[in-house]
Amino acid sequence: MLPELSVQPTGTPVDAISVDQAEAARLTGLSAKTLSRLADAGEPLGRIKVNRRVLFVVKQLREWAESRVAATR
Numbered sequence: 001m002l003p004e005l006s007v008q009p010t011g012t013p014v015d016a017i018s019v020d021q022a023e024a025a026r027l028t029g030l031s032a033k034t035l036s037r038l039a040d041a042g043e044p045l046g047r048i049k050v051n052r053r054v055l056f057v058v059k060q061l062r063e064w065a066e067s068r069v070a071a072t073r
Contacts, residue, residue, distance in 0.1 A: 016058055018048065024056040028065060 024045075025032040035056070039047040046060025 018046075018055040018057050019061075021054045021056065024061055027058075027061065 019027065021032045021035060024035055028035065030038075035045060035047075036054075039045045043064065044060060045064050046057030048055050048057060
């Protein structure tokens with residue numbers, strides 16, 4: 001399971017729809033490069049590209065992580 005997104009570094013509450021690649025890596029415990037490779041391989045991580053930015057949809061990232069945990073049980 002991914003940790004809850006509860007506060008930004010500034011201390012303000014967050015209900016983020018998407019996070020950047022560095023935050024997605026922090027949430028999953030995977031490197032940004034690993035996330036990129038998984039997304040390139042077709043894993044449903046919720047990766048979207050907006051201009052030059054790479055973002056991950058939090059809901060899809062959570063669902064993917066939970067499905068991976070369930071598959072290992």
